[in-house]
Amino acid sequence: MLAVPPRRDVLRSSRGLILAGFLLLLTSWGLIFAMVLHLIPSPLWLSAVTFFGSVGGLFLGVLGAALYVAENRHPE
Secondary structure: OOOOOOOOOHHHOHHHHHHHHHHHHHHHHHHHHHHHOOOOOOOHHHHHHHHHHHHHHHHHHHHHHHHHHHHOOOOO
């Protein structure tokens, strides 16, 4: 029987949250850019999804940065 170490959940780490937020922002901005250039149609639902994706990505990134600072703060 193989001993498999427990996998650390990516979204529980501060760097994972920052990475997830960055990817969500990047995807949303890419879709918005494609809609502005008329490469893809811009229905209302897709505009709403990209808006909430941008806001959610920003939120995850800020939350990850705050957790990173809290984890790496050294009391003096």
